[in-house]
Amino acid sequence: MNFEAVFLDVLYFAAVIYTLAFVLYGVRAIKGPTTADIILAVDCLSFDMAAFMVVLGIYFKSIMLASGAIILALWAFMLDIYYTKYVLYGEVEV
Amino acid sequence: MIIEDIIFVIGSVAILIGAIYDLIAAIGLLRFNDFYMRTHAATVGTIGGAVLPVFGAGLVALVYHPLGSQRFFMAGIAFTVGVLILIIAPTGSHSLVSAVYFGRVGKKPPLVVDQLEEDLPKREDVAELVREHEELPGEEEEPKFTFRRLVR
Numbered sequence: 001m002n003f004e005a006v007f008l009d010v011l012y013f014a015a016v017i018y019t020l021a022f023v024l025y026g027v028r029a030i031k032g033p034t035t036a037d038i039i040l041a042v043d044c045l046s047f048d049m050a051a052f053m054v055v056l057g058i059y060f061k062s063i064m065l066a067s068g069a070i071i072l073a074l075w076a077f078m079l080d081i082y083y084t085k086y087v088l089y090g091e092v093e094v
Numbered sequence: 095m096i097i098e099d100i101i102f103v104i105g106s107v108a109i110l111i112g113a114i115y116d117l118i119a120a121i122g123l124l125r126f127n128d129f130y131m132r133t134h135a136a137t138v139g140t141i142g143g144a145v146l147p148v149f150g151a152g153l154v155a156l157v158y159h160p161l162g163s164q165r166f167f168m169a170g171i172a173f174t175v176g177v178l179i180l181i182i183a184p185t186g187s188h189s190l191v192s193a194v195y196f197g198r199v200g201k202k203p204p205l206v207v208d209q210l211e212e213d214l215p216k217r218e219d220v221a222e223l224v225r226e227h228e229e230l231p232g233e234e235e236e237p238k239f240t241f242r243r244l245v246r
Contacts, residue, residue, distance in 0.1 A: 001099050001102065003102055003157070003158055003159065003160070004160055006102070006106065007102075007106070007154065007158065010106045010109055010110060013110060013113070014109055014110060014112075014113040014147075017113040017114065017116065017117050018113055018116060020117060020120070021113075021116040021117045021119070021120035021139075021143070022120075024117075024120035024121060024123070024124050025120050025123065025139075027124060028120075028123050028124050028132075033200065034129065034194075034199050034200035035199070036129055036190060036193070036194045036199050036200065037129060037132065039190060040123075040129075040132060040133065040136050040187075040190060041123060041136075043136065043140075043183075043186060043187075043190075044119065044120075044123065044136050044139045044140060044143075047139075047140045047143075047144040047179055047183060048116055048139065048140075048143055048144050050144065050148075050175060050179065051112065051143070051144040051145075051147045051148045051151075051175075051179075052147075054147075054148050054151045054152075054168075054171065054172050054175060055109060055147060055151045057168065057171075058151055058154060058155050058158060058161070058168060061160060061161055061164075063164055063167055063168055063171070066168055066171045066172065066175075067171055069148075069171070069175045070171070070174065070175055070178065073175060073178050073179050073182060074178070074182070076182075076186065077182040077185070077186050079186075080185075080186035080187075080189050080190050081186070081189060083190065083193060084189040084190060084192065084193040087193040087194075087197035087199060088192075088193055088196060088197055
């Protein structure tokens with residue numbers, strides 16, 4: 001089996017669906033009624049973008065693209081924790 | 095080899111299923127009409143739509159020979175990101191939901207039964223507690239648990 005050609009087909013299918021999903025997440029992130037909805041949508045967007053960056057890193061044969069995914073996932077987690085701390089305790093401190 | 099073909103097919107199918115999960119979660123996040131149900135859709139999107147494709151990408155990277163000897167490094171990164179998201183995403187969703195519930199952000203949806211409500215501090219109690227605290231002169235210590243939105 002020619003891995004490169006099959007993986008190109010897989011990536012072609014996945015990229016279309018991922019892009020459509022990113023657009024829908026972005027609509028919710030723009031029009032969310034409360035700040036928590038925006039945080040939730042940006043959270044999903046970041047995790048899925050991290051996953052998509054790993055897949056793209058395999059296609060472009062670049063390990064630098066894939067190692068940015070760890071930072072992106074941790075950043076989304078930081079966003080959740082800081083929002084919780086700000087809402088419940090009124091201040092953000094380390 | 096046949097083993098490599100099987101691993102590649104399993105990884106590709108995981109990526110495709112993850113993409114479909116992601117689209118379903120995005121439609122749910124857009125169309126559900128209160129925050130807690132949107133949280134349900136969002137967890138589908140993070141576990142099914144991010145962890146599954148990342149593990150699939152790791153399996154594909156293990157047998158993807160155009161990467162050369164960097165493919166083990168790529169597979170290691172993919173499995174690390176997968177385990178990280180598997181731990182991080184439920185923790186973040188729980189903390190976000192608890193912030194929305196206890197901080198009373200937004201409008202509360204119509205619930206059939208809400209057994210947590212009697213554990214919530216009443217608005218008057220919190221206001222009185224904060225007032226008592228503020229009258230003490232020279233006291234530097236902050237109250238342990240203040241609801242910022244209830245105080246005003």
